[in-house]
Amino acid sequence: MEGSLSIPMYSLQDIPGRGKGLVANEKIPRGTRILCEEPIITEAEDQSTVELRKSIIEQFEALSESNRQAFLAMRNILPECIASELPLGIYRTNALPIEAGGIGGGIFLEASRLNHACDNNAQKHWNDNIKRHTVHALRDIEKGEEITIYYLGSDRSRKERQEALRAKFKFDCTCRLCSLPIAQSQESDRRFEEIARLERLIGAGGISAIVSTALRTLRYVDQMVTLYDEQGLGDAGLARAFFDATQIALSNGDLVRGSVFAEKVVFCWQIAHGSDSKEVIEYGSLAQDPSKHSLFRQLAGFSSKWKTALHEKPQGVGLQEYEDWLWKREKIIGLRNRIGFPPFFSLPSEYENDADSEHWCYLGEIVGSLELLRWELHLKDVDDMVTNLFFYTDGRGNEVASSLKIGHTMAVLDAKRRQFMDGQIGIRLENHKIIKIFPLSLHKLLTMNDEIQKFSTPNVDGTRNCHGCGRKANSLQKCGKCLSFWYCGKDCQMTGWNAKGHKSICKLLEDPDLRRLFFFDWDTHEGTLEFPLPEDDSEG
Numbered sequence: 001m002e003g004s005l006s007i008p009m010y011s012l013q014d015i016p017g018r019g020k021g022l023v024a025n026e027k028i029p030r031g032t033r034i035l036c037e038e039p040i041i042t043e044a045e046d047q048s049t050v051e052l053r054k055s056i057i058e059q060f061e062a063l064s065e066s067n068r069q070a071f072l073a074m075r076n077i078l079p080e081c082i083a084s085e086l087p088l089g090i091y092r093t094n095a096l097p098i099e100a101g102g103i104g105g106g107i108f109l110e111a112s113r114l115n116h117a118c119d120n121n122a123q124k125h126w127n128d129n130i131k132r133h134t135v136h137a138l139r140d141i142e143k144g145e146e147i148t149i150y151y152l153g154s155d156r157s158r159k160e161r162q163e164a165l166r167a168k169f170k171f172d173c174t175c176r177l178c179s180l181p182i183a184q185s186q187e188s189d190r191r192f193e194e195i196a197r198l199e200r201l202i203g204a205g206g207i208s209a210i211v212s213t214a215l216r217t218l219r220y221v222d223q224m225v226t227l228y229d230e231q232g233l234g235d236a237g238l239a240r241a242f243f244d245a246t247q248i249a250l251s252n253g254d255l256v257r258g259s260v261f262a263e264k265v266v267f268c269w270q271i272a273h274g275s276d277s278k279e280v281i282e283y284g285s286l287a288q289d290p291s292k293h294s295l296f297r298q299l300a301g302f303s304s305k306w307k308t309a310l311h312e313k314p315q316g317v318g319l320q321e322y323e324d325w326l327w328k329r330e331k332i333i334g335l336r337n338r339i340g341f342p343p344f345f346s347l348p349s350e351y352e353n354d355a356d357s358e359h360w361c362y363l364g365e366i367v368g369s370l371e372l373l374r375w376e377l378h379l380k381d382v383d384d385m386v387t388n389l390f391f392y393t394d395g396r397g398n399e400v401a402s403s404l405k406i407g408h409t410m411a412v413l414d415a416k417r418r419q420f421m422d423g424q425i426g427i428r429l430e431n432h433k434i435i436k437i438f439p440l441s442l443h444k445l446l447t448m449n450d451e452i453q454k455f456s457t458p459n460v461d462g463t464r465n466c467h468g469c470g471r472k473a474n475s476l477q478k479c480g481k482c483l484s485f486w487y488c489g490k491d492c493q494m495t496g497w498n499a500k501g502h503k504s505i506c507k508l509l510e511d512p513d514l515r516r517l518f519f520f521d522w523d524t525h526e527g528t529l530e531f532p533l534p535e536d537d538s539e540g
């Protein structure tokens with residue numbers, strides 16, 4: 001949406017405590033281009049103060065009389081500036097960034113009069129395509145409302161924002177976000193901190209991590225988008241989040257999600273930057289057909305594990321179902337879930353994840369062991385990848401030495417991938433309470449999981465399936481020993497026991513840790529996690 005040239009949408013007015021600012025003369029709908037301006041003074045990025053002063057004065061003197069007056073009417077927050085330095089002070093107070101061909105900043109007659117708010121209603125942007133500075137409404141701006149932009153580079157907590165604004169722009173911010181009651185302000189800061197943490201996690205492993213830990217990384221982006229929605233800001237970070245999701249989808253061969261996420265990037269940028277901006281044009285064509293786009297060709301070689309075609313978008317489903325499909329959301333229950341039970345290469349690295357609110361469990365069958373200075377185990381995961389686990393516990397592995405048996409399966413809670421000094425990668429174990437060895441092979445454990453998910457978990461309608469005859473019913477009886485399988489009565493229990501293999505797994509399931517492993521809700525546990533696993537409501 002382009003603004004009308006004839007009737008100004010805004011006017012320069014006195015704003016108490018802020019000098020002058022731009023105020024809407026009419027309701028300005030979201031996405032409207034409010035300003036589109038060329039600079040009257042531009043400066044290169046890397047100049048000494050002497051060069052900068054000289055260049056500003058030269059450009060100032062070349063301005064028309066009215067532009068010179070308009071420039072001199074701008075604020076100068078550098079009180080130390082003597083009269084001859086005034087142009088430098090005004091430049092430093094009012095320049096907006098220009099990211100183009102070595103030019104670092106510029107003075108704009110109108111855009112430079114915009115004040116800051118941490119919950120800004122407008123977005124500034126240098127549009128390199130049309131070589132103009134643009135300002136767009138991020139949400140509907142009411143008549144009489146001040147138009148505000150965000151002066152700082154990235155999202156920060158209230159304290160950090162206030163410190164930065166005071167240091168750089170010499171004012172105490174009193175915007176709505178900075179004036180929230182303390183509890184709400186802490187909540188908002190918590191969201192910003194969580195967004196920053198998720199951003200670090202997403203960026204930490206680079207492109208190889210978005211392939212090996214694709215599902216987990218997509219989850220982080222999903223969480224980040226939810227936080228932005230809760231914060232209620234039309235933040236530039238949201239476009240970056242969708243851009244990350246586009247990359248994750250495309251680097252795993254998922255054309256349809258890549259295209260949907262790219263459309264979301266385009267939507268955000270169209271509102272904030274306008275449809276003639278370089279990125280909107282570029283990502284618009286990516287959204288239309290990612291397979292033809294250079295980004296997809298760069299990413300396509302990495303993995304095709306999520307391979308989809310463009311037409312595979314679900315049709316006729318509700319919004320929630322569509323969003324669940326888009327973000328590949330699934331409840332993390334059952335041993336086949338690769339977020340709850342990641343193979344070695346999908347484990348977060350030791351530098352990536354430090355949150356107590358996230359949990360997972362690595363499963364590896366013991367295929368070898370060595371006792372040197374400390375115990376070293378060779379564990380084979382669900383993808384047949386063999387990994388070394390080194391005991392750095394007080395007992396150097398002797399705590400569990402008697403139960404280390406080839407063919408048994410070790411569970412390691414919240415295991416992390418580590419690169420050791422000698423270049424080896426593996427797992428460094430410091431706390432023996434996060435491991436447990438189950439006396440069965442990984443294959444048998446997974447087969448058992450499938451049976452349990454089928455016969456132990458209630459159906460959507462609340463019924464269960466009898467493990468003996470398969471009948472669906474409400475009133476089945478639970479096996480009194482393992483508490484995990486359900487039967488119509490004695491006859492069905494006998495069938496389950498003898499003909500359907502319950503005999504061999506019932507004993508194993510008497511171990512509450514093993515039972516809980518199948519049902520543990522990895523999403524909801526807060527705090528450190530150790531064996532014995534905490535009891536779960538959904539058990540049995």
Ligand SMILES: C[S@@+](CC[C@H](N)C(=O)[O-])C[C@H]1O[C@@H](n2cnc3c(N)ncnc32)[C@H](O)[C@@H]1O
Binds near residue numbers: 017093094112169171
């Ligand atoms: C680029 S100028 C903005 C226009 C300026 N108010 C004017 O009168 O020309 C930046 C300066 O405006 C003031 N300012 C901007 N946003 C403000 C805010 N939220 N609260 C107080 N002062 C603000 C500060 O003095 C800041 O250094």
